[in-house]
Amino acid sequence: MNKMMMTEELWCLLNMKKTSYLSKTVEELKPSGIRRFFDLAAGMEGVISLGVGEPDFVTSWSVREAAILSLEQGYTSYTANAGLLELREEISAYMGQSFGVSYSPKNEIIVTVGASQALDIALRAIVDPGDEVIVIEPSFVSYAPLVVLAGGKAVTVNTKKENDFKVSKEELEQAITARTKAIILCSPNNPTGTMLGREDLIGIAEVAKKYDLLILSDEIYAELSYDEQFVSLAAIDGMRERTILISGFSKGFAMTGWRLGFVCAPEEITQAMLKIHQYAMMCAPTMAQFAAVEALRNGRDDVEEMRKSYRRRRNYFVHSLNELGLECHTPGGAFYVFPSIKSTGLTSLQFAERLLLEEKVAVVPGDVFGESGEGHIRCSYASSMEQLQESIKRIKSFLERL
Amino acid sequence: MKLTEKELEIVEILEKDARTSTEDMAKMLNLSLEETEVLIKKLEESNVIVQYSAIVDWSKIAGHEGVTAMIDVKVTPKRGVGFDEIAERIYRFKEVKALYLMSGAYDLSVVVEGKSMNEVAHFVSDKLSTLDSVLSTTTHFILKKYKHDGTIFEQNDDDRRIVVSP
Numbered sequence: 001m002n003k004m005m006m007t008e009e010l011w012c013l014l015n016m017k018k019t020s021y022l023s024k025t026v027e028e029l030k031p032s033g034i035r036r037f038f039d040l041a042a043g044m045e046g047v048i049s050l051g052v053g054e055p056d057f058v059t060s061w062s063v064r065e066a067a068i069l070s071l072e073q074g075y076t077s078y079t080a081n082a083g084l085l086e087l088r089e090e091i092s093a094y095m096g097q098s099f100g101v102s103y104s105p106k107n108e109i110i111v112t113v114g115a116s117q118a119l120d121i122a123l124r125a126i127v128d129p130g131d132e133v134i135v136i137e138p139s140f141v142s143y144a145p146l147v148v149l150a151g152g153k154a155v156t157v158n159t160k161k162e163n164d165f166k167v168s169k170e171e172l173e174q175a176i177t178a179r180t181k182a183i184i185l186c187s188p189n190n191p192t193g194t195m196l197g198r199e200d201l202i203g204i205a206e207v208a209k210k211y212d213l214l215i216l217s218d219e220i221y222a223e224l225s226y227d228e229q230f231v232s233l234a235a236i237d238g239m240r241e242r243t244i245l246i247s248g249f250s251k252g253f254a255m256t257g258w259r260l261g262f263v264c265a266p267e268e269i270t271q272a273m274l275k276i277h278q279y280a281m282m283c284a285p286t287m288a289q290f291a292a293v294e295a296l297r298n299g300r301d302d303v304e305e306m307r308k309s310y311r312r313r314r315n316y317f318v319h320s321l322n323e324l325g326l327e328c329h330t331p332g333g334a335f336y337v338f339p340s341i342k343s344t345g346l347t348s349l350q351f352a353e354r355l356l357l358e359e360k361v362a363v364v365p366g367d368v369f370g371e372s373g374e375g376h377i378r379c380s381y382a383s384s385m386e387q388l389q390e391s392i393k394r395i396k397s398f399l400e401r402l
Numbered sequence: 403m404k405l406t407e408k409e410l411e412i413v414e415i416l417e418k419d420a421r422t423s424t425e426d427m428a429k430m431l432n433l434s435l436e437e438t439e440v441l442i443k444k445l446e447e448s449n450v451i452v453q454y455s456a457i458v459d460w461s462k463i464a465g466h467e468g469v470t471a472m473i474d475v476k477v478t479p480k481r482g483v484g485f486d487e488i489a490e491r492i493y494r495f496k497e498v499k500a501l502y503l504m505s506g507a508y509d510l511s512v513v514v515e516g517k518s519m520n521e522v523a524h525f526v527s528d529k530l531s532t533l534d535s536v537l538s539t540t541t542h543f544i545l546k547k548y549k550h551d552g553t554i555f556e557q558n559d560d561d562r563r564i565v566v567s568p
Contacts, residue, residue, distance in 0.1 A: 364566060
């Protein structure tokens with residue numbers, strides 16, 4: 001009896017000591033700054049949003065119809081862990097034709113739940129506790145947190161508007177230590193829209209080779225390049241073996257809600273990622289995979305149509321912003337412009353908040369993409385021309401009032 | 403006539419929205435206003451851009467709903483001019499909204515619009531079928547227009563995206 005009481009007391013004591021059930025890593029993780037802004041904008045009526053990180057096109061009907069057909073035919077079970085072989089074969093052919101890179105559908109491609117999951121399994125496959133991964137900022141908001149969640153340390157390298165937000169070899173080299181394992185690269189870039197050309201990539205490749213680093217190349221916006229031919233990092237001499245190429249259907253094919261991406265890498269890395277994928281995810285959604293097969297077989301003309309439409313809107317928007325005195329370089333890809341708002345004397349957050357409250361235009365303050373994004377705002381021009389025209393009017397009246 | 407990339411883009415933009423202003427188009431194409439005007443003029447003069455018009459859903463306008471019929475017409479082509487002469491005789495009628503030469507079971511497809519079925523029936527019996535070269539006509543009345551010239555009439559194009567996303 002006495003002994004029993006002791007155990008219970010001890011148990012209570014132990015429990016009381018526990019301040020939280022959550023892991024320290026997660027507790028210390030900051031919520032994305034975008035979330036806060038979303039809450040602010042979501043409650044308002046009549047907002048024109050330039051804050052959306054996804055296409056304004058609805059997925060092509062033929063692609064949607066293919067998914068419906070797959071459901072009608074009863075394809076509702078799991079696929080192979082790596083995804084339908086049929087889809088991997090299409091991806092392999094597509095990557096070869098479009099970007100001149102060659103990956104075996106059998107053992108070098110995994111179909112993932114969005115490019116985000118590809119990024120997650122890639123990091124978890126290569127990072128040991130304490131390993132460093134270089135994140136070039138301003139960057140997509142998930143990179144650094146995913147590195148941390150994989151047990152690594154995210155090391156930031158800042159880029160500047162003066163260099164079109166391109167990273168130099170020297171800046172990269174300064175961030176490299178004995179623990180550096182990899183660099184995350186994103187071109188065309190979210191949030192800056194900057195696209196790296198062949199020469200830029202060769203420079204980065206030299207650094208990777210010199211220090212024996214891997215590069216996680218996020219090429220999700222590859223289809224959306226407007227002035228120059230997109231060059232894949234894996235197509236640079238000697239880089240295939242040290243590149244984990246991440247892409248997907250969300251942006252180019254306007255399929256964000258389908259959650260379908262893929263990752264291509266040399267067999268050894270792919271098989272390591274597949275271990276994580278098979279335990280954590282099993283496989284990507286089957287109907288989305290059938291849709292993707294159709295997208296690759298018959299949807300490429302639609303991608304070209306969308307690309308042209310984005311290019312026109314980019315040109316219109318960049319011209320208009322520059323006319324208003326919000327300086328921005330012409331971004332080579334994606335669907336973002338990242339103008340400087342330093343001339344207004346406001347911080348990014350002040351600018352974005354006031355623009356939203358006073359003129360009902362939602363943009364994303366640049367600092368949520370990293371410190372070096374301060375002084376900028378991210379505007380997505382994946383909106384109708386009418387909305388873009390109206391937003392320019394509103395930004396104009398906002399600026400005149402400042 | 404071979405178009406440059408910019409000219410092709412102008413045609414595509416105007417085909418989607420003929421009311422796009424020249425100023426906006428100049429910005430979209432990275433051209434000056436004057437350059438854009440010159441290109442548009444050239445496209446108009448060479449009849450690549452034939453006309454600017456609006457797609458109207460007349461069924462929405464009380465008292466002006468009207469009827470449209472597609473008429474399959476078999477004709478005897480004439481030596482030397484083929485189908486062109488009879489086609490011209492037909493398309494000159496203002497009731498005729500479209501006329502196509504077809505492959506297959508009949509020769510000409512005539513789209514006719516009128517205020518009522520009666521009016522269209524009169525046109526077919528009085529004007530069309532009495533023409534010398536016309537051998538037969540089959541009239542199909544259109545019951546409902548879902549999509550016309552690439553435009554869906556009842557399109558729900560609400561933006562379903564969340565307001566801010568990474």
